[in-house]
Amino acid sequence: MNNLRNQSNPKINLVSGMRPTGKLHLGHYLGVLQNWVDLQKSQKYNCYFMLADWHSLTTKYEDTGLIGKSIIEITRDFLACGLDPDESTIYIQSHVPEIAELHLLLSMITPNNWAERDPTLKDLVRASNQDETNLTYGMLGYPILQTSDILIFKGSAVPVGKDQTAHLEISREIARRFNYIFKKEFFADPKPLFTETPLIMGIDGTKMGKSFNNDIKISATEEETINSVKKMITDPQRIKRTDAGNTEECKVPFPYYKIFADADTCKTVKFECETAKRGCIDCKKQLADLINAKFAIIRAKRQNFSDAEIIEILKAGSRKARQKAQDNLKQIRAIMKLNYFDKV
Ligand code: TRP
Ligand code: SF4
Numbered sequence: 001m002n003n004l005r006n007q008s009n010p011k012i013n014l015v016s017g018m019r020p021t022g023k024l025h026l027g028h029y030l031g032v033l034q035n036w037v038d039l040q041k042s043q044k045y046n047c048y049f050m051l052a053d054w055h056s057l058t059t060k061y062e063d064t065g066l067i068g069k070s071i072i073e074i075t076r077d078f079l080a081c082g083l084d085p086d087e088s089t090i091y092i093q094s095h096v097p098e099i100a101e102l103h104l105l106l107s108m109i110t111p112n113n114w115a116e117r118d119p120t121l122k123d124l125v126r127a128s129n130q131d132e133t134n135l136t137y138g139m140l141g142y143p144i145l146q147t148s149d150i151l152i153f154k155g156s157a158v159p160v161g162k163d164q165t166a167h168l169e170i171s172r173e174i175a176r177r178f179n180y181i182f183k184k185e186f187f188a189d190p191k192p193l194f195t196e197t198p199l200i201m202g203i204d205g206t207k208m209g210k211s212f213n214n215d216i217k218i219s220a221t222e223e224e225t226i227n228s229v230k231k232m233i234t235d236p237q238r239i240k241r242t243d244a245g246n247t248e249e250c251k252v253p254f255p256y257y258k259i260f261a262d263a264d265t266c267k268t269v270k271f272e273c274e275t276a277k278r279g280c281i282d283c284k285k286q287l288a289d290l291i292n293a294k295f296a297i298i299r300a301k302r303q304n305f306s307d308a309e310i311i312e313i314l315k316a317g318s319r320k321a322r323q324k325a326q327d328n329l330k331q332i333r334a335i336m337k338l339n340y341f342d343k344v
Contacts, residue, residue, distance in 0.1 A: 014045035014193075015155035017052040017093065017146075020070035021060065024077045025215035026291075027200045027208040030259065035159055035195045037082040047088035048153050048321060049078065051314070054093050054100075055146070058139045059124065075310050077218050080301035085313045093149065095318035098325035102148040102332065107141060109177055110170075115140050120166045127211075147171040147190075151178075152325045156188035159195070168192045182335045198259050205233045205251040219302060222292045229253070229288040234280045235273075245273040245280070253280070253287050260290045 016036065018024075024033070040047050051071045057064070071092060083090060093099060115121065121142060125135065138145075146167050150158055151174075158168060168190060175187035201207065202214025209215065216228045232252035238245040247254040247270045254273075257266050269286075272278035305313075333339050 011046045012044060012157050013048070013153050013155045014039060014157040014159065015048045015050070015150045015153050015190075016159045017050035017055070017149055018074060019056040020051050020053055020067050020074055021056050022066070022070055022210040023073050023217045023219055025208060025210060025217050027215065028077075029081065029218050030200055031161060031195070031197045032159075033078070033081045033083075035193075035197070036078075036088075039157075039159060039193070040083060040088050045157060046153075048155065049083060049088055049090050050093050050149060050321075051075065051091070052093045052146075052149065055142065058136070058142050058145075059127070061136075061138070071314070072307055072310050073219065075314060076302050076305055079305055079310070079313070080298045081218070085317055089317050089321050089324075090313065091317040091321040092314055095315070096152070096322045096325050098322065098329045099145070099148050099152050102152050102329060103141065103145050105332065105336065106148055106151070106174055106178070107144055109181055110144050110174055112140075114170050114173060115143055118143050118166050118170060120163060123163070143167045143170040144174065147174045150190045151175060151187050152328055153321075154187060154328060155190055157193050158190050159193040162194060165192065184335050186331070186335055198255075200259060201252055201255060203228050203232045203252060216291070218295060218298060221299075222288075225292050225295075226285075226288040229284045229291065232256075232284060232287075234283075238280065241279045242276055244276045247273050253284055256287055256291070260287070260294055 016032075018028075018032070036047070036049060039045055051074060053067050053071065056067060075090065078090060079085075121140070124142065125139065143166075147170065149155075150171055158164075158171075160168065171190045175189060178187055179185050199207075202209065202212055203216070204212075204214045206212065206214065216225055220228070234251060234253055235245045235247075235249040236251070237243070237249060250273070254269065257269050261269070269278070269283065273283065330339075334342070
């Protein structure tokens with residue numbers, strides 16, 4: 001049944017990845033994970049989801065101690081949120097060394113200035129301990145490594161955030177250049193799959209980020225969630241409990257209600273806030289309850305997997321990914337006429 005369908009309507013290869021640099025937060029859940037799970041469920045794709053440990057070295061090459069633990073915790077989040085190793089290939093980038101060989105091969109045909117022009121690179125450099133005049137070769141190669149991640153599986157669908165647009169543009173150019181130079185339509189255009197997800201702010205009202213200490217982790221306890229919500233910035237004009245609030249000016253809690261509560265609840269909150277019927281303390285209690293309810297099942301599921309089981313899942317996923325990568329790389333070497341001593 002499955003085979004029949006695959007023959008008449010082959011699935012599209014979908015590749016995406018995450019850098020293992022810490023635990024995932026609600027922003028990752030809303031912006032990335034939910035989407036990955038939906039794409040997996042759609043049955044339209046061969047999904048490859050990768051822990052991009054080499055990519056985390058581009059900025060954190062001195063600080064490798066936490067990568068292993070982070071790989072396990074992020075995979076635990078993946079599994080608890082609904083990624084299924086029987087449906088999707090979940091693997092570790094460095095366990096598929098064919099990606100590194102392809103990176104080297106593609107680097108030969110990639111003009112330097114394609115990488116240098118990438119504006120995402122400038123953002124990455126700014127966020128790391130490097131400066132633009134003192135870039136590492138690995139950092140400059142970030143988009144070419146990412147291209148190899150995608151093309152090693154002949155990926156053509158790449159679910160990413162808007163911040164990855166420039167990287168993906170380079171991937172497309174490299175794929176086309178390869179096909180042009182070696183006169184074979186081998187790689188399909190890797191296309192981004194953007195999602196329209198609400199941007200979620202950190203508890204201090206700025207962009208949520210694991211390095212800003214303003215996030216709420218998927219794996220947080222109920223207590224930790226309550227404490228984070230308590231610290232959220234509200235309407236700065238509202239000083240006394242008897243002051244009427246303004247939900248438009250409420251920096252963090254009200255935007256969260258819009259994400260986590262239904263329309264009726266939002267209406268009630270707005271009315272009660274703007275008539276001083278509810279205070280911010282109670283309002284935050286209710287919000288923390290909503291978040292805790294939303295993540296209760298996921299958090300419980302996180303407990304179902306031991307570290308050892310997760311490592312097994314990753315090893316099996318990496319073996320499966322590697323097999324496909326080896327097949328494809330063999331074809332790539334042949335197309336580039338590098339198979340000097342192979343029988344044709
Ligand atoms: N650069 C991506 C990010 O920071 C992660 C990533 C690595 C990726 N390799 C990839 C995304 C391949 C899509 C495809 O989010
Ligand atoms: Fe924001 Fe709620 Fe306070 Fe109103 S009552 S300002 S919505 S936290």
